[in-house]
């Protein structure tokens with residue numbers, strides 16, 4: 466029995482994280498990009514639920530140039546791994562978070578003149594410098610200075626003595642399904658940069674492309690970095706993505722066990738709300754995972770799980786701690802058997818994309834919805 470089989474034997478629901486695949490993915494993505502392009506590894510939300518420390522340590526090893534997180538708490542947690550790694554915080558900072566920012570030696574995203582004043586004041590008072598990346602809103606309508614106003618903010622940032630500009634960036638709203646709007650966002654960004662006197666792209670991180678964007682990145686342009694989240698975890702942002710050519714492997718899989726097997730007569734209704742009626746006598750298995758583990762309730766009556774390498778449909782509503790599946794077609798299912806919610810079992814696979822579609826959501830949300838109750842088992846090149 467492998468170590469993971471031994472380790473998981475007493476677990477009711479767990480996730481397996483393949484850190485060797487994560488490293489291979491980063492190297493593959495890098496190899497598909499021109500050599501001068503730097504790699505900003507997005508590890509917000511506990512590295513998309515994979516576990517920040519384990520994931521980031523392996524991403525560092527594989528050659529990430531900069532890490533992006535959501536907030537000062539995540540930056541502080543990442544800094545525990547060691548000094549020196551550049552960290553960028555993507556969300557706006559609240560007043561009072563500047564000290565934590567400086568203590569973590571992280572860079573902030575800047576969108577407003579008020580932030581420049583606040584950072585300048587805090588850095589000056591501490592006798593330190595705050596590093597920032599200027600974000601330009603080219604049509605996402607979220608963080609960043611509106612592109613037409615970017616030159617004025619750029620001038621203010623460069624004039625602030627205790628604020629140091631390390632990068633400029635923007636974010637695409639529909640990189641996977643609106644090529645024209647993405648191109649328009651690129652034009653707005655480049656036009657804004659041209660209107661910033663003295664801005665030398667070669668001295669800054671200039672980045673726009675996330676997992677879905679990099680396929681449309683122009684060959685020669687001021688862009689010199691990409692910002693990759695989902696793809697490094699081996700998940701394609703879009704089923705028709707050209708990135709399918711980059712052969713990344715899934716890093717995450719999701720597992721539970723059969724807690725109970727029983728026969729029920731035809732006509733019985735299953736679970737809360739009686740949304741499923743058995744058409745004939747059936748053998749059902751009650752699984753040890755529910756929505757409190759990250760098995761989304763929206764996947765009720767829609768998802769499938771793998772048991773003994775066979776697809777078994779979810780019956781009725783997914784409940785907090787349990788999910789009911791039909792195992793009538795699978796002989797010999799017994800209490801304690803493993804059920805795969807996302808991942809491979811023998812020849813069958815339930816991809817994260819399929820699981821997410823069944824729950825009417827996107828892979829980003831699925832990964833970040835696996836709860837604290839679920840232990841992560843880490844697999845390295847040497848095994849678990």
Ligand SMILES: *Cc1c(COP(=O)(O)O)cnc(C)c1O
Pocket residue numbers: 507509555636675676677692693694695696702
């Ligand atoms: C989350 C995030 C990313 C990463 O996006 P993926 O689609 O996961 O690659 C990049 N940039 C910003 C601003 C983000 O918030």
